[in-house]
Amino acid sequence: MCGRPVVTDILACGRQFYCPAVPQIPIEFAVAAYRFGHSMVPMKIRVQKKANPFDLFSEQLGMGFSAVPSPDAIVDWREMFSPSGNANAQRAERLDTKMASQLLDLSIITSGEKSLATRNLLRGNSFLLPGGDKVARHMGRPADEIDKVMQKIADVSQNRITEGAPLWLYLLAEAEVIGRKTEHTQDDPGEGLGPVGARIVAEVLIGLLELDERSYLGADRSWTPEAEWDSIGKMMLAVNSNYFSDEQGGRAG
Numbered sequence: 001m002c003g004r005p006v007v008t009d010i011l012a013c014g015r016q017f018y019c020p021a022v023p024q025i026p027i028e029f030a031v032a033a034y035r036f037g038h039s040m041v042p043m044k045i046r047v048q049k050k051a052n053p054f055d056l057f058s059e060q061l062g063m064g065f066s067a068v069p070s071p072d073a074i075v076d077w078r079e080m081f082s083p084s085g086n087a088n089a090q091r092a093e094r095l096d097t098k099m100a101s102q103l104l105d106l107s108i109i110t111s112g113e114k115s116l117a118t119r120n121l122l123r124g125n126s127f128l129l130p131g132g133d134k135v136a137r138h139m140g141r142p143a144d145e146i147d148k149v150m151q152k153i154a155d156v157s158q159n160r161i162t163e164g165a166p167l168w169l170y171l172l173a174e175a176e177v178i179g180r181k182t183e184h185t186q187d188d189p190g191e192g193l194g195p196v197g198a199r200i201v202a203e204v205l206i207g208l209l210e211l212d213e214r215s216y217l218g219a220d221r222s223w224t225p226e227a228e229w230d231s232i233g234k235m236m237l238a239v240n241s242n243y244f245s246d247e248q249g250g251r252a253g
């Protein structure tokens, strides 16, 4: 999500902004940056190969954490985490300023604000989060980059927000118009976090691992997983090869 170059830079040169004496989750992470996932939730989810997708909040998927009512709704994890990079697997939506409409009218909220977007914005306001443009300037991001993101925010807010943009919204707009830095191209709009979001998320996650002496980064920085264990799909294959046997025969590649 953050792009390999940002992660490599933090691992090689150290963290610049997340430097607590003891591990903690900063509000910029919990209230804004890591909520990026809300933009990537799809409206419909296909849980089995070639089956029809179900609505996100539907009886078929077990509303409110109740048991799913039919075998058709049992998740086939081969569709979610494919060791062979199966092109049919369920994919997340783009990371941008749009959200699934069901998240804007949450059926799981029985009283109070039902829009997840509004909840995120109100939460940022009540925690007095600094504006995204201010955070970006503090991080030394170039003015033309900040202007580009603020232009997107002006567009989606119909010019109501021209400065002091809510941090969560700033990071979504940044992901949409700039996106993740990759090794092959300069940027990858919509495919990952932009420079400010990636820096917050990667520094916090790496920092939490570094500050935990029992983690692999805290205990042995040179450790890397074996190639056959370096993705969730491959781990599932390793612990239960029978489960993936038809995938190996029919869809490997």
Ligand code: HEM
Residues within 6 Å of the ligand: 029, 030, 031, 034, 035, 036, 037, 038, 041, 056, 103, 116, 119, 120, 123
């Ligand atoms: C169907 C999917 C999801 C639903 C319905 C959902 C719903 C919610 C709700 C209602 C809140 C509390 C909002 C508030 O009042 O402040 C919340 C918080 C949060 N969500 Fe989600 N969310 C979903 C998916 C995700 C994903 C995919 C991510 C990240 C990848 C994520 C990250 C977070 C974070 C970091 C918080 C704040 C937690 C805290 O402050 O302790 N959510 N979510």
